[in-house]
Amino acid sequence: MRRFVIVGSKAKASGDFLLSDIPGTSGRLDVLLRGLRASLLISHGVRRDTVACLVLQGDPSRTVTVRVDGAAARYLRPDDRSLATIVKKALAVTPAASGFTELRAGISVAEDGLAAVAAELAGSTIYVLDERGEELRQRLPAATPADTTFVLGDHLGLDETTRTALERLGATTALRVGPQSLHTEDVIAIVHNELDRREAVT
Amino acid sequence: MRRFVIVGSKAKASGDFLLSDIPGTSGRLDVLLRGLRASLLISHGVRRDTVACLVLQGDPSRTVTVRVDGAAARYLRPDDRSLATIVKKALAVTPAASGFTELRAGISVAEDGLAAVAAELAGSTIYVLDERGEELRQRLPAATPADTTFVLGDHLGLDETTRTALERLGATTALRVGPQSLHTEDVIAIVHNELDRREAVT
Numbered sequence: 001m002r003r004f005v006i007v008g009s010k011a012k013a014s015g016d017f018l019l020s021d022i023p024g025t026s027g028r029l030d031v032l033l034r035g036l037r038a039s040l041l042i043s044h045g046v047r048r049d050t051v052a053c054l055v056l057q058g059d060p061s062r063t064v065t066v067r068v069d070g071a072a073a074r075y076l077r078p079d080d081r082s083l084a085t086i087v088k089k090a091l092a093v094t095p096a097a098s099g100f101t102e103l104r105a106g107i108s109v110a111e112d113g114l115a116a117v118a119a120e121l122a123g124s125t126i127y128v129l130d131e132r133g134e135e136l137r138q139r140l141p142a143a144t145p146a147d148t149t150f151v152l153g154d155h156l157g158l159d160e161t162t163r164t165a166l167e168r169l170g171a172t173t174a175l176r177v178g179p180q181s182l183h184t185e186d187v188i189a190i191v192h193n194e195l196d197r198r199e200a201v202t
Numbered sequence: 203m204r205r206f207v208i209v210g211s212k213a214k215a216s217g218d219f220l221l222s223d224i225p226g227t228s229g230r231l232d233v234l235l236r237g238l239r240a241s242l243l244i245s246h247g248v249r250r251d252t253v254a255c256l257v258l259q260g261d262p263s264r265t266v267t268v269r270v271d272g273a274a275a276r277y278l279r280p281d282d283r284s285l286a287t288i289v290k291k292a293l294a295v296t297p298a299a300s301g302f303t304e305l306r307a308g309i310s311v312a313e314d315g316l317a318a319v320a321a322e323l324a325g326s327t328i329y330v331l332d333e334r335g336e337e338l339r340q341r342l343p344a345a346t347p348a349d350t351t352f353v354l355g356d357h358l359g360l361d362e363t364t365r366t367a368l369e370r371l372g373a374t375t376a377l378r379v380g381p382q383s384l385h386t387e388d389v390i391a392i393v394h395n396e397l398d399r400r401e402a403v404t
Binding site for chain 1: 221222223224225232233236239240243244245246279280281282283284333357379380381382383384385387388391392394395398399401402
């Protein structure tokens with residue numbers, strides 16, 4: 001399986017943003033929503049082998065993670081507003097003290113950020129996506145590990161605290177997807193494409 | 203320069219869609235807007251070497267093309283809603299009988315669709331992006347032509363009339379970006395990435 005963990009440094013965990021001004025009122029949740037789309041949606045379908053986690057760490061009081069599992073999720077539409085509505089509903093749920101609480105098929109929410117995701121990463125090969133990393137095409141093993149996780153930031157990138165936490169989880173390799181610094185969703189599209197190509201060959 | 207021409211088979215040329223329901227009221231303009239973002243925006247910047255043309259052919263009475271030139275455009279934000287607002291304003295302009303009429307720096311509108319774009323394509327190498335095409339990585343020349351145009355469809359792909367018109371313009375090669383059928387914006391991200399890599403080598 002493929003897992004994309006998108007860390008929103010400013011994204012609010014409260015869900016009290018305006019659908020009519022998502023970028024201005026949510027802490028740039030829009031960046032994460034487009035990353036969610038790129039993670040899960042293909043032409044007329046969903047990537048059933050992929051999970052996307054949005055880590056909302058922009059509130060000082062709490063961090064929340066919304067997880068969308070392509071194997072189970074239904075009725076995902078690609079536009080900012082419908083994805084924002086899903087996240088808004090997820091954030092209205094009070095999650096259990098630990099682990100993910102399911103809102104509807106494939107859509108879950110957890111109190112906490114990377115720590116909540118970490119509980120699911122045993123056995124996963126974890127890469128950080130970063131423009132200062134090594135080249136994806138060269139560095140990814142020819143046979144992609146069965147369970148691979150890619151962690152990336154929002155428009156501000158990953159901060160040092162998050163990087164340190166990721167290293168502790170075993171994410172010691174950073175990958176870049178090319179010479180340009182790109183939007184989160186474009187990075188995800190390029191990673192998927194590289195994995196799709198490798199899987200088509202094997 | 204790089205040019206992306208995104209043909210919206212159902213996208214309305216009237217601009218009377220609702221910002222609160224872009225997918226449902228515009229003929230899926232949202233697909234084109236995300237393609238516009240992928241064409242022009244990179245992390246904290248605009249691709250100054252790129253032009254995006256949105257061909258809105260979903261109205262029976264008229265076809266309109268909105269062109270955004272990365273060399274001149276300012277204040278482009280990546281979310282669906284702000285890009286929709288730009289297109290709405292462009293569609294409120296009555297274009298001159300021929301050629302593009304500028305609404306504001308870098309943003310122009312023309313009556314007509316591919317015929318309006320065609321006037322600018324002399325000397326450009328034109329590719330159609332299509333999942334049945336040849337492999338991008340193998341087929342693109344090592345040194346990308348100085349002026350390259352990529353034409354792609356919306357969620358419904360390109361119809362036969364459009365394909366025939368494109369062949370007449372010299373677009374005889376179709377390229378695919380990998381084994382999966384992807385969203386328009388992901389295809390654009392992957393094409394840009396391939397060009398970025400080639401330019402970085404030369």
